[in-house]
Amino acid sequence: MNSLEQQSWQSVHDEVLRRIHTREWKPGDLIPKEVELAEQLGCARATVNRALRELASEGFLDRRRKAGTRVAAHPVRRAKLDIPVIRLEIEGRGQKYAYALLFSERRTPPPEICANLGVTAESDMLHITSLHLADGKPFMFEDRWVSIAATPTILDADLEKISANEWLVLHAPYTRGDIYFSAVNASEAEAKVLRTEPGTSLFLMERTTWENQTGITSARLLFVPGYRKHSAI
Amino acid sequence: MNSLEQQSWQSVHDEVLRRIHTREWKPGDLIPKEVELAEQLGCARATVNRALRELASEGFLDRRRKAGTRVAAHPVRRAKLDIPVIRLEIEGRGQKYAYALLFSERRTPPPEICANLGVTAESDMLHITSLHLADGKPFMFEDRWVSIAATPTILDADLEKISANEWLVLHAPYTRGDIYFSAVNASEAEAKVLRTEPGTSLFLMERTTWENQTGITSARLLFVPGYRKHSAI
DNA sequence: AGAAATAATATGTACGTACATATTATCTTT
DNA sequence: AAAGATAATATGTACGTACATATTATTTCT
Numbered sequence: 001m002n003s004l005e006q007q008s009w010q011s012v013h014d015e016v017l018r019r020i021h022t023r024e025w026k027p028g029d030l031i032p033k034e035v036e037l038a039e040q041l042g043c044a045r046a047t048v049n050r051a052l053r054e055l056a057s058e059g060f061l062d063r064r065r066k067a068g069t070r071v072a073a074h075p076v077r078r079a080k081l082d083i084p085v086i087r088l089e090i091e092g093r094g095q096k097y098a099y100a101l102l103f104s105e106r107r108t109p110p111p112e113i114c115a116n117l118g119v120t121a122e123s124d125m126l127h128i129t130s131l132h133l134a135d136g137k138p139f140m141f142e143d144r145w146v147s148i149a150a151t152p153t154i155l156d157a158d159l160e161k162i163s164a165n166e167w168l169v170l171h172a173p174y175t176r177g178d179i180y181f182s183a184v185n186a187s188e189a190e191a192k193v194l195r196t197e198p199g200t201s202l203f204l205m206e207r208t209t210w211e212n213q214t215g216i217t218s219a220r221l222l223f224v225p226g227y228r229k230h231s232a233i
Numbered sequence: 234m235n236s237l238e239q240q241s242w243q244s245v246h247d248e249v250l251r252r253i254h255t256r257e258w259k260p261g262d263l264i265p266k267e268v269e270l271a272e273q274l275g276c277a278r279a280t281v282n283r284a285l286r287e288l289a290s291e292g293f294l295d296r297r298r299k300a301g302t303r304v305a306a307h308p309v310r311r312a313k314l315d316i317p318v319i320r321l322e323i324e325g326r327g328q329k330y331a332y333a334l335l336f337s338e339r340r341t342p343p344p345e346i347c348a349n350l351g352v353t354a355e356s357d358m359l360h361i362t363s364l365h366l367a368d369g370k371p372f373m374f375e376d377r378w379v380s381i382a383a384t385p386t387i388l389d390a391d392l393e394k395i396s397a398n399e400w401l402v403l404h405a406p407y408t409r410g411d412i413y414f415s416a417v418n419a420s421e422a423e424a425k426v427l428r429t430e431p432g433t434s435l436f437l438m439e440r441t442t443w444e445n446q447t448g449i450t451s452a453r454l455l456f457v458p459g460y461r462k463h464s465a466i
Numbered sequence: 467a468g469a470a471a472t473a474a475t476a477t478g479t480a481c482g483t484a485c486a487t488a489t490t491a492t493c494t495t496t
Numbered sequence: 497a498a499a500g501a502t503a504a505t506a507t508g509t510a511c512g513t514a515c516a517t518a519t520t521a522t523t524t525c526t
Contacts, residue, residue: 008479021406021444033506044481049507059315065507066489074321075402079412081312081464082292088307169308170260175466179312182461183416183436201434203416209466211254226415231314233410233442241509266476277511282477298477299519 012041012051020060020071028073031061079231083179085166086132086140086221095134099163102193103129106148113145116208117215124148126155128164131193137224138194144219151216165219168209172216177209181229184222196225203227245274245284253293253304261306264294312464316412318399319365319373319454328367332396335426336362339381339388346378349441350448357381359388361397364426370457371427377452384449398452401442405449410442414462417455429458436460 016037019025031037034052038045052069055061059078063069090097105127114121125145132140144164146154150172157167182204191198205221249270252258264270267285271278285302288294292311296302323330338360347354358378365373377397379387384405392400415437424431438454 021408023406027403035506045507046482046509047480049509050479053508063507064489065487066491066505068506074318076315076317076321077410079314079316081314083310083312083466085307085309088309175254177310177466179464179466180461181414181436181464182459183434183456185418185432185434199418199432201416201418203414206461223416228413228415228439231412231414233316233407233412268476278477279479279512280510282479283509286478296477297519298517299475299521301476 009050090134098133100131116218141222146217175209180206242283323367331366349451374455379450407442413439
């Protein structure tokens with residue numbers, strides 16, 4: 001890279017990353033300011049800015065006004081995790097998706113759900129449990145509470161045909177939420193549904209989603225033994 | 234929002250997200266082109282471009298040249314997962330971090346490590362197991378293989394003082410890596426190290442990192458029972 | 467009609483300028 | 497010397513223009 005050829009923000013991005021990788025710029029180091037880099041690399045400051053901004057969002061740089069830009073001292077790698085609808089995840093593996101509604105009841109929520117969603121114990125809610133299958137075998141067990149106040153139209157949905165998971169993604173898309181990943185031992189009931197032994201280690205995903213300040217749904221997704229969630233850095 | 238006030242890319246971002254939330258624009262819908270939106274919202278196209286670009290990277294929009302911009306039809310939510318150095322994760326919880334090297338040996342790798350890293354069975358490698366503690370209690374058990382060919386200076390590192398985890402982050406930059414999350418039952422040995430019962434469900438993180446085409450390190454990180462990894466959408 | 471060449475078009479990016487803003491450094495005051 | 501006010505500065509963002517590029521739509525040719 002020299003100062004004569006035409007530069008793109010990606011080439012600036014790559015060049016800066018190269019200097020970090022080769023330890024020319026080490027963790028904690030202050031790197032040249034945008035105007036200097038722009039001159040060095042033969043491009044406009046806006047181009048350098050775009051490149052450095054991306055690198056900062058990827059966790060490689062720390063940037064502060066007036067103080068300048070430093071190579072991140074404690075590289076926090078930011079993994080991107082795709083959370084697709086469960087049907088697409090199964091079909092993406094080349095397996096056949098099927099779904100069974102196990103249980104659906106309109107009732108008031110237990111204390112832990114109230115705490116999760118920030119609703120009162122008298123809230124009108126829908127409690128749904130269902131099983132998602134891949135190639136006919138149990139893949140994931142879903143235990144979900146949905147606030148009827150937040151999404152009243154779910155009462156019209158035919159949850160025998162479309163899973164609550166998928167219905168919610170289509171009808172209350174793009175909400176904010178928390179996800180927790182953990183590992184639990186299968187209870188008697190859970191083992192039976194997933195056709196495994198009690199005590200088997202299961203991957204658990206707990207999701208709570210919000211629309212603005214109101215809780216919409218809280219779900220407990222238990223995956224079949226051996227399930228692995230992949231992510232790339 | 235009207236066309237008179239001064240717009241920022243964030244306000245455009247939020248306004249577009251609002252229209253998606255209110256289902257004014259539904260999944261699959263084609264939204265107005267950048268110039269039109271810019272006129273509607275009273276700002277420059279560059280500003281709209283920035284906002285829509287962010288929304289696309291968050292998974293809300295699909296953009297294609299000439300074809301235009303659509304609301305994502307199959308909302309794949311993209312969760313961002315921060316993977317800090319384990320010391321920072323523990324200190325971030327307000328707990329005191331400690332570390333113990335259990336075992337360190339220079340030897341050739343077993344078949345599964347060869348497969349993971351793409352190295353031969355005769356490779357010169359370092360096998361390290363260690364325990365990370367939070368407030369004096371076992372928190373995570375690390376079983377790691379490091380390629381000496383890829384990072385020869387690790388032989389100079391004092392792995393009694395600094396964990397391989399932390400040393401590698403500071404001295405062995407990598408270009409890409411894989412992470413797998415899963416749940417396993419504790420073996421006898423693992424249970425003993427983590428001071429729990431055999432069979433207990435443990436959260437497992439398997440990491441492999443690469444510098445271009447050469448594998449650097451492969452690690453198996455086993456967390457204490459009850460551990461939860463958080464992510465937000 | 468079907469294939470190939472061509473035009474049209476929405477997004478992608480680069481640049482220069484201008485100003486905003488957060489933060490640090492310096493100077494003043496007490 | 498400590499505190500407070502003020503200046504300096506690097507990044508953050510907005511704008512308008514220009515051109516690049518990928519993809520679709522249209523036309524031309526066989």
